[in-house]
Amino acid sequence: MAMEPHLLRTFVTVARLGSFSAAARELGYTQSAVSQQIAVLEADLGAGLLHRRPVEPTEAGARLLEHAGPLLLRTAAARADIARLAGAPASRLVLAATPLAVTTGLAAALAATRQAHPGLELTVRVLGRPEVPAAVATGEADLGLTDGMAAPSDPLQLPDVGPLTAVAVAEQPVAVALPAGHPLAGRRGLDLADLADARWLDAPGVAVPAERLRAATGVAGFRPATRYPGTDLRGLLVLVAAGHGLAVLPQGVLDGVPGVLGAPVREPRLVHRTELVRGSLPEGPAALLARLLDPERP
Amino acid sequence: MAMEPHLLRTFVTVARLGSFSAAARELGYTQSAVSQQIAVLEADLGAGLLHRRPVEPTEAGARLLEHAGPLLLRTAAARADIARLAGAPASRLVLAATPLAVTTGLAAALAATRQAHPGLELTVRVLGRPEVPAAVATGEADLGLTDGMAAPSDPLQLPDVGPLTAVAVAEQPVAVALPAGHPLAGRRGLDLADLADARWLDAPGVAVPAERLRAATGVAGFRPATRYPGTDLRGLLVLVAAGHGLAVLPQGVLDGVPGVLGAPVREPRLVHRTELVRGSLPEGPAALLARLLDPERP
DNA sequence: ACCCTGCCATCAGCAATACTGATGGCCATG
DNA sequence: CATGGCCATCAGTATTGCTGATGGCAGGGT
Structure with a gap:
C-alpha cells in the first residue's frame, strides 16, 4: 500500500x-x-x-x-x-540521436560498423534531447548521441535516469546565425551580451534556448520574437535568412546555407559538443560503434 | 508484481x-x-x-x-x-547545510528569523553534499544550503531527486591553500594547470576534489598524496600548513589561519558558490529565512 | 568425526488484497 | 424530462502476501 x-x-x-x-x-x-x-x-x-x-x-x-x-x-x-x-541479440543495433548529432562522422562510423557486422539490423531514431538518455536507459536504444552547449570543460547535463556514462565525441565552435545582409554578418568574435536586445528565435530543439543564453551571459533580454518548437534545422535557417530573428548554433551547420552567415561567438566561452551516451556495458556492434565514435579510442 | x-x-x-x-x-x-x-x-x-x-x-x-x-x-x-x-507546523525549522555553507551571514539571517518567530524550534543539520538535496526533497529539512565550485555563470549540479529549486546566495573567489613557507605563497593569480604536478590533498567533502580539477583544467595530474574523506575544515588546514599537500578552497576560509596562505586562482575561472535549495513552496519561518538569504530579495 | 547452531528454502494455511461485474447517483445534454 | 456517460460503491471471488512449521545445508566447537 x-x-x-x-x-x-x-x-x-x-x-x-x-x-x-x-x-x-x-x-x-x-x-x-x-x-x-x-x-x-x-x-x-x-x-x-x-x-x-x-x-x-x-x-x-x-x-x-x-x-x-x-x-x-x-x-x-x-x-x-x-x-x-x-540476453544479447548482437544482430540488432538501435541508435538514438538528437537532430544535430547526426553528422557525416557518425555516418562513416555506422558504415564501418555495418561492414564489420554484415546482416546488422540498424535503426537510427532521431529524438529530442530529453528522450535520448531515457531511450538508452530503458533499453529502447543501445547507444545515444546528444548534443548541446556547454562551457569548454563542463560536461553536458543529462537528466538523471540512471547510471549512464557519457563521453564527448565532437566539439565545434558556436556562432550566431545572421541573415546575409545583417550589419554584424562577417564580424568575428561577437560578445553575446551585446546582442541581448536583438530579435531572437527561440528554438530549444536545435539551437541554444533563450533561457540558456541569459544564464550564460548573466544578462536579461534575449526575448524571443518567434518560438520554434520543432527540430527541423532547415526551416529554422529559412526563418533566420528572412530576418525573423537570430539563433545560436554550432558553426558547422551554417556553412553553405544560402542567405545565412555565421558570426563566431567569443563571449561567453561556449562550445557545441556532442556526447555519446551508453548504458554500462555495450556489447557486439554497439561496442564497436562506441569505440569508433570515441576520439580517444584505445 | x-x-x-x-x-x-x-x-x-x-x-x-x-x-x-x-x-x-x-x-x-x-x-x-x-x-x-x-x-x-x-x-x-x-x-x-x-x-x-x-x-x-x-x-x-x-x-x-x-x-x-x-x-x-x-x-x-x-x-x-x-x-x-x-500540514504546516510553522514553529519548526530544519535547515540542512554543507559545512562550508555555515557562515556568519547565515548566522545573522537565522538570528533575524528567530526574532520574527519567537519560540521557533530551530535545527541546523550539517550534512554532506549529496545528502542536503535529499534531505530537502524528503522533507527532513525545510531548506538546504549547499556549496561547491562552478564556472562563474553555471549553476551547481544537484542530484536529481525531484523538483527542487536552487538560487545562489553567495559567491566568493577561489584560492589555493599553501603552507606559509611555500614558494608560491603570496603569489596572486595562479593558473591551476601549472600546479598539476604538485602534491595534493583530496578532500572532496570540503575542498574541490581532484577529479573536478582535472576536468576544469583539462590536464591530467592532481594526483592526491593524501585522502581526507571527512568534512572537518580545521583538520584539513592543519595538514596543509604541515606541507602534506595543497587544496583548493574558497578564499574566505583561509583568512587568519595560522601557517596557511591563500593564492587566488586565475585560471580556470572558478567561483565558490553557496546555493539555497528549497522544495516548491516554503511557508512560515522557512519562507522568511529563504527571503533573508536571497540576495535579490523582493 | 560428530553434533549443534544458525542460515535459507519450502510448504500449508490463513488473512488481506485486488480484481470483476452489477448497481446506483450525479451531471450534462438533447 | 428523459437519456447517456461518468464515477462511486458494493458483494463476491481469485490472488497475493504473510505467518509458523519444517527440512536441508554449511561452518564451528568439542
Whole structure:
C-alpha cells in the first residue's frame, strides 16, 4: 500500500486522458478497478489527487505527477538494465540521436560498423534531447548521441535516469546565425551580451534556448520574437535568412546555407559538443560503434 | 508484481546486512517473508539477484542496487512533497547545510528569523553534499544550503531527486591553500594547470576534489598524496600548513589561519558558490529565512 | 568425526488484497 | 424530462502476501 508503480501508472494515465473509464480501457482494467486504485492512492497519501467531473489533478495530484514520470522511467530503466545482462541479440543495433548529432562522422562510423557486422539490423531514431538518455536507459536504444552547449570543460547535463556514462565525441565552435545582409554578418568574435536586445528565435530543439543564453551571459533580454518548437534545422535557417530573428548554433551547420552567415561567438566561452551516451556495458556492434565514435579510442 | 517499493526496500536491506534473517528482524517481517519477497523479485526480473551463503549481490543484483536507492529516495520525496501541502507546523525549522555553507551571514539571517518567530524550534543539520538535496526533497529539512565550485555563470549540479529549486546566495573567489613557507605563497593569480604536478590533498567533502580539477583544467595530474574523506575544515588546514599537500578552497576560509596562505586562482575561472535549495513552496519561518538569504530579495 | 547452531528454502494455511461485474447517483445534454 | 456517460460503491471471488512449521545445508566447537 505504498506508491506501487502500477498505481502510479494508472494515476498518470487517468490524468493524461482525463477519464477513469478511458484509462481503464487503455490499461485493460475495469472502470471499477481504476476507481479503486485511485482511491487507494489517495487514502495512502492522505490527500485528494484528482478532481472529478471534470477529472483533473488537484494541487497534490499535480505534485505527484511531477514525480511519477521520472519514477516510472527509472523503474523501467532498472528493469532494462538487468534484462540487458541476460540476453544479447548482437544482430540488432538501435541508435538514438538528437537532430544535430547526426553528422557525416557518425555516418562513416555506422558504415564501418555495418561492414564489420554484415546482416546488422540498424535503426537510427532521431529524438529530442530529453528522450535520448531515457531511450538508452530503458533499453529502447543501445547507444545515444546528444548534443548541446556547454562551457569548454563542463560536461553536458543529462537528466538523471540512471547510471549512464557519457563521453564527448565532437566539439565545434558556436556562432550566431545572421541573415546575409545583417550589419554584424562577417564580424568575428561577437560578445553575446551585446546582442541581448536583438530579435531572437527561440528554438530549444536545435539551437541554444533563450533561457540558456541569459544564464550564460548573466544578462536579461534575449526575448524571443518567434518560438520554434520543432527540430527541423532547415526551416529554422529559412526563418533566420528572412530576418525573423537570430539563433545560436554550432558553426558547422551554417556553412553553405544560402542567405545565412555565421558570426563566431567569443563571449561567453561556449562550445557545441556532442556526447555519446551508453548504458554500462555495450556489447557486439554497439561496442564497436562506441569505440569508433570515441576520439580517444584505445 | 513489478518492482514494488517494499520489495526493493527489503532487497537493499538484505544486501546491506548480508543476511535474510537480519533484514527480516530489522523490517519486522518473518525470515520466510523476506525469502519469498526476494524470490518474487528474482522471478519478476528473471535473474538471480543474490548469491546465498554468503549473501551478496550478483551482477544483476549490483545493477539493481544502483537503481533502488534513488528510486526509494524519490518515492519518499514524492510522499513528502504531498504531505507538505497538507500540514504546516510553522514553529519548526530544519535547515540542512554543507559545512562550508555555515557562515556568519547565515548566522545573522537565522538570528533575524528567530526574532520574527519567537519560540521557533530551530535545527541546523550539517550534512554532506549529496545528502542536503535529499534531505530537502524528503522533507527532513525545510531548506538546504549547499556549496561547491562552478564556472562563474553555471549553476551547481544537484542530484536529481525531484523538483527542487536552487538560487545562489553567495559567491566568493577561489584560492589555493599553501603552507606559509611555500614558494608560491603570496603569489596572486595562479593558473591551476601549472600546479598539476604538485602534491595534493583530496578532500572532496570540503575542498574541490581532484577529479573536478582535472576536468576544469583539462590536464591530467592532481594526483592526491593524501585522502581526507571527512568534512572537518580545521583538520584539513592543519595538514596543509604541515606541507602534506595543497587544496583548493574558497578564499574566505583561509583568512587568519595560522601557517596557511591563500593564492587566488586565475585560471580556470572558478567561483565558490553557496546555493539555497528549497522544495516548491516554503511557508512560515522557512519562507522568511529563504527571503533573508536571497540576495535579490523582493 | 560428530553434533549443534544458525542460515535459507519450502510448504500449508490463513488473512488481506485486488480484481470483476452489477448497481446506483450525479451531471450534462438533447 | 428523459437519456447517456461518468464515477462511486458494493458483494463476491481469485490472488497475493504473510505467518509458523519444517527440512536441508554449511561452518564451528568439542
